[in-house]
Amino acid sequence: MPSLAEFQAGFTHDLVRDQPPQSGPFARPAFAVYRNTWRKALREALRANYPVVAALIGEEVFHRLASEYIRKAAARSPILADYGAGLDETIAASQLHGMLPYLADMARLERLVTQARNAxxxxxxxxxxxxxxxxxxxxxxxxxxxxxxxxxxxxxxxxxxxxxxxxxxxxxxxxxxxxxxxxxxxxxxxxxxxxxxxxxxxxxxxxxxxxxxxxxxxxxxxxxxxxxxxxxxxxxxxxxxxxxxxxxxxx
Missing domain, CATH: 3.90.930 (Outer Surface Protein A; domain 3)
Structure with missing residues (x-):
């Protein structure tokens, strides 16, 4: 039986991974519903906190960017008004940076807007x-x-x-x-x-x-x-x- 720390680590991993788990304790329909709902909430939080980034690249590309970010950065709090720290680094390391060299700076600027709003x-x-x-x-x-x-x-x-x-x-x-x-x-x-x-x-x-x-x-x-x-x-x-x-x- 896994320890609590191991259970939590596995839960978080399967929650944010690109594809739903095919086996193991979280390969169940109830977890899939929770997983999809949580990932959608994270994408919507990113869209709310980075509206200009989303407008600049369009819905489809932003969806892919958000999925990549979610895979790397699980939410640290259930309060999502502050979610998105480091999105500029994700952009800078992606192909988007070569196509839109100002996009990472836009993410940095919008992160400061979020921090100001929550101060x-x-x-x-x-x-x-x-x-x-x-x-x-x-x-x-x-x-x-x-x-x-x-x-x-x-x-x-x-x-x-x-x-x-x-x-x-x-x-x-x-x-x-x-x-x-x-x-x-x-x-x-x-x-x-x-x-x-x-x-x-x-x-x-x-x-x-x-x-x-x-x-x-x-x-x-x-x-x-x-x-x-x-x-x-x-x-x-x-x-x-x-x-x-x-x-x-x-x-």
């Missing part, structure tokens, strides 16, 4: 935060990213492609400029926002995320980008909903 809420600074800040204190202020905030760089124009796929009408064709893109992903109100960032704004925000005070972030950004408009960047930071005041470092 804990936090109160960000308001749009007038810097206007009310005393000049002699501004350089020594530390800001923390809210739990839902993520910064990401991409070697492909996935932010442009993602934004084109929002709304009821899907684009029939796209010809974005092939360039690197940077973005801030954050839960804003009831929806996740993806804000494109220029390099100076991205580097400034990255300095804050790394734990630097405003003065250091501004000095570093100007050194890298002499034409950077720090006032405009501060306005963007304040209105982004992505940063909160660090109470420990700002007594």
């Amino acid at each position: 804990a809420a936090a109160e960000p600074i308001g749009p007038d935060f810097f206007a009310t800040l005393a000049p002699d204190r501004a350089e020594r202020v530390w800001l923390n990213p809210v739990p839902s905030a993520h910064l990401a760089r991409f070697p492909t124009p996935v932010v442009t492609i993602w934004r084109a796929h929002q709304g009821p009408d899907q684009p029939k064709s796209l010809s974005p400029d092939w360039r690197n893109e940077q973005a801030l992903i954050v839960q804003r109100g009831t929806a996740v926002a993806i804000d494109p960032l220029d390099r100076a704004s991205f580097d400034f925000a990255a300095m804050l995320v790394a734990g630097n005070p405003l003065g250091v972030a501004a000095t570093d950004t100007i050194a890298r980008h002499p034409d950077a408009d720090i006032a405009a960047i501060l306005t963007r930071v304040a209105r982004s909903g992505a940063f909160t005041i660090n109470r420990e470092d700002n007594p």
Whole structure:
């Protein structure tokens, strides 16, 4: 008689394998029904968490991609709103990467959207935060990213492609400029926002995320980008909903 650990391992293996088992304790009609229902739930969870990836490759190809992913990555929780970690790696290792070199980046971006959606809420600074800040204190202020905030760089124009796929009408064709893109992903109100960032704004925000005070972030950004408009960047930071005041470092 198998141990509990062996039973669980066999159950999981037969649940996610490509073909149903033909022999053994799980080669029964009741298990087949459960297996098909569970696999369908996982595919639907992937489709919900990666809607643009699914739209870009179509139903049939997405079904095959989802089946390959399910075979490699069983769900770690019955809560499927977070399912799909590592789909970008599955895409990058497949033939899809050669045909659609931006697809893995799209999966990475949509994974960040999922993480932002499921993050804990936090109160960000308001749009007038810097206007009310005393000049002699501004350089020594530390800001923390809210739990839902993520910064990401991409070697492909996935932010442009993602934004084109929002709304009821899907684009029939796209010809974005092939360039690197940077973005801030954050839960804003009831929806996740993806804000494109220029390099100076991205580097400034990255300095804050790394734990630097405003003065250091501004000095570093100007050194890298002499034409950077720090006032405009501060306005963007304040209105982004992505940063909160660090109470420990700002007594």
